[in-house]
Structures are given as structure tokens and as C-alpha cells.
Amino acid sequence: MFISNAYAQTAGIGGEGGLMSFLPIILMFVVLYFLMIRPQMKRQKEQKNMMEALAKNDEVVTSGGILGRVVKVSDAYVTIEVANGTEIIVQKVAITMLLPKGTIKAI
Secondary structure, three states, rough: OOOOOOOOOOOOOOOHHHHHHHHHHHHHHHHHHHHHHHHHHHHHHHHHHHHOOOOOOOOEEOOOOOOOEEEEEHHHHHHHEEEEEEEEEEHHEEEEEOOOOOOOOOO
């Protein structure tokens, strides 16, 4: 008498209603792909191509900001001359940029 009856309502989720409710989530993933994932993959591909193309006498910048000329290239390491007679060995992944020839004149 004090408790009223509870009746279930129809869900209303049909073929078109279900797709329309997931449309914003799908759209969000598409935007995420084009704004974040795709440019990152492109950047990684360019970095890999640069690593493979490293050769002797290339002028490079390391991730620490050190500029130098490549003296020796091995599988995982690169020897860089940073001053006359001063060479350092860094990992290939530490090389961030390949400079145009003639940028470094002091070495």
C-alpha cells in the first residue's frame, strides 16, 4: 500500500540509436589518430631514416646540444669530433639533427 509498483521502461536502444551513441567516441578516436598518432609515427620514420643515412663528415647535434662532426659510425654508436683532437662516443639514438655541410667551422 505504501510502496508503489515500479515499471521498467523500454530501453529505446535500437539499431540507429546504438550507433548514434557511439559516434562521438568513434569520432574522438579518429581525431586522436590524425592529431597525435600519425605525426608521431611520421617523426619516428624520419628519425630512423636519418640514423641509417649517417656517414663520416656529417655535422650533427646530439640530444644534449653538443655539435660535432661524425668521425666514425658503428651499429649502435657514433664517434663525434667536437673540437680539434677531442672526440666523444655517443649512441646513435642521441643524435637529434643532421646539420647542413659547413655549419660548424671551428673544427
